[in-house]
Amino acid sequence: MGKCCKCKGRLLCMCLLPCMMTGHLLIYITVSIFVTISYTPPKVNVHYVASGVSAHSAALASHPLGPFWNLRLEDSALWNQLQHAWDRQHNPILRGNATAKFKLFSEIEDECSSGCMTRKCSLPRIQDFNGLPEQMRAFVMAMHCREYPLLINQPETCRRNSSSSSSSGVESPMLLMAVKSQAGNFDNRQAIRETWGRSGLVKGESNKKGGLVRTVFLLGRQDPSSGPRPDLENLLEIESQKHGDILQWDFRDTFFNLTLKDLLFWEWLRQYCPTAIFVFKGDDDVFVRTGALLDYLNTQWEEHNLWKAYTNKSELDLFVGDVIYNARPIREPSAKYYIPERFYQGAYPPYAGGGGVVYSGSLALRLKDVSDKVRLFPIDDVYLGMCMHRLGLSPSHHPGFLTFDLPASDRRNPCAYRSVLLVHRRSPKEMLTLWKQLQRPPGRC
Numbered sequence: 001m002g003k004c005c006k007c008k009g010r011l012l013c014m015c016l017l018p019c020m021m022t023g024h025l026l027i028y029i030t031v032s033i034f035v036t037i038s039y040t041p042p043k044v045n046v047h048y049v050a051s052g053v054s055a056h057s058a059a060l061a062s063h064p065l066g067p068f069w070n071l072r073l074e075d076s077a078l079w080n081q082l083q084h085a086w087d088r089q090h091n092p093i094l095r096g097n098a099t100a101k102f103k104l105f106s107e108i109e110d111e112c113s114s115g116c117m118t119r120k121c122s123l124p125r126i127q128d129f130n131g132l133p134e135q136m137r138a139f140v141m142a143m144h145c146r147e148y149p150l151l152i153n154q155p156e157t158c159r160r161n162s163s164s165s166s167s168s169g170v171e172s173p174m175l176l177m178a179v180k181s182q183a184g185n186f187d188n189r190q191a192i193r194e195t196w197g198r199s200g201l202v203k204g205e206s207n208k209k210g211g212l213v214r215t216v217f218l219l220g221r222q223d224p225s226s227g228p229r230p231d232l233e234n235l236l237e238i239e240s241q242k243h244g245d246i247l248q249w250d251f252r253d254t255f256f257n258l259t260l261k262d263l264l265f266w267e268w269l270r271q272y273c274p275t276a277i278f279v280f281k282g283d284d285d286v287f288v289r290t291g292a293l294l295d296y297l298n299t300q301w302e303e304h305n306l307w308k309a310y311t312n313k314s315e316l317d318l319f320v321g322d323v324i325y326n327a328r329p330i331r332e333p334s335a336k337y338y339i340p341e342r343f344y345q346g347a348y349p350p351y352a353g354g355g356g357v358v359y360s361g362s363l364a365l366r367l368k369d370v371s372d373k374v375r376l377f378p379i380d381d382v383y384l385g386m387c388m389h390r391l392g393l394s395p396s397h398h399p400g401f402l403t404f405d406l407p408a409s410d411r412r413n414p415c416a417y418r419s420v421l422l423v424h425r426r427s428p429k430e431m432l433t434l435w436k437q438l439q440r441p442p443g444r445c
Helices: 002-038 078-089 100-114 134-142 186-194 233-243 255-272 290-311 361-371 380-390 428-439
Strands: 150-152 175-180 200-202 211-221 246-252 278-283 286-288 319-324 351-360 422-424
Touching: 134 255, 150 233, 175 255, 175 290, 186 211, 186 233, 186 428, 200 290, 211 255, 211 290, 233 246, 246 255, 255 278, 255 361, 255 380, 278 286, 278 290, 278 361, 286 351, 286 428, 351 361, 351 380, 351 422, 361 380
Parallel strands: 175 211, 175 278, 211 246
Antiparallel strands: 150 246, 200 211, 278 351, 286 422, 319 351
16 A cells, blocks of 8 residues: 555656646746846937037047948938948949849939939939928939039149248148138138138147148039029139139039038049148138147147057048037928938938038048948038048047037137137137237236
8 A cells, every 4th residue: 555655656746747847947938038028228328419519528439339331221211222222332242232223223323423414313212302492302413413623723732832932842731721611701711811721831839830731712603592692703713813722613502512522622632732631621610729730730640650650550540520429310391400311311420510620631532532432411521420430430529629619608718719729600800809819928817
């Protein structure tokens, strides 16, 4: 009887053991699923800055913070589709695996390139094209056009001697200033010539060596779509003959065409001033402390030359400004920077916003090369960020670039400008006044 009970007990245990193990396994799976579903990752503080607001933090990383360039295709966004087609076209691995859609884009590209000057170009369909703002429609219709003839050129800008008495030949500019202007902004250009954009040998502010500065103004044609305006072409010719610093191309000078000024200037730089060590690119309503900027650039150049012997790297990848991180397009139709979702989807790469940036001349030539693989974008600052990202680089934030101005209480105080390299915005009168104030011997600050 006892033995029988023991046998039955063992048999019962053997039967229950698989059931118990299966039960434990089910409990484990259930708990795992519940934990996975209910898990909330720790919150990461993302420095989100909308377009038009600066980071103002030198501690932020100077490299791309997240993926921007990838093969993900946004079917509803025109720019993303066109860029995706180029990504495949310029990728040697994917190039041979082109689909019918990408072959169609390639055919469209050929047609648009040949029809730039005649304005005959059939684009991929964009939803509700007629519902887009006029400036966006104009941009889309001409975004494949990248070559425009020069109307006014200055081929000798970087070939002139640094002084009339110089007998040592031509000196490469330490700093080439490329200022984006418009035909009617005569007073802005003249104020710049008389203050921070004066061409010639400029001294540094810290009793250090300065450098040779050359200044050019980048212009397009007057935009007739903005309404009737007086014809200023003859006045521009006279201004160009007197000052020798006007570059004008045959395209409509609109806000969304500012990107063209970068592309065309880079090509001009390659042809007429390839040995410029640094380039300033900015607007004609900023104020620059040129001597202080030369102090900074000379330091960067000296450090680069010291490290060049150890790193074996001859090119300097300097790009500084007021950097904006993790910005997204503005979707408000009434905004100046409005970008519709059907044109572009996704975030922007890090870019230097506002009125001005500085980059090395060697980097400018690389930006020209890489721009051939990046579709035109209607906001020039963002486009620069796209080209930098394509190179695997990111602009560096510099707290001296105050593209969103000083506090109102400090704007008339010369002492407030001692740590500033650039400030935005200043009228011609304000430029002249501030320049005179900063030329005086520094008092107590």
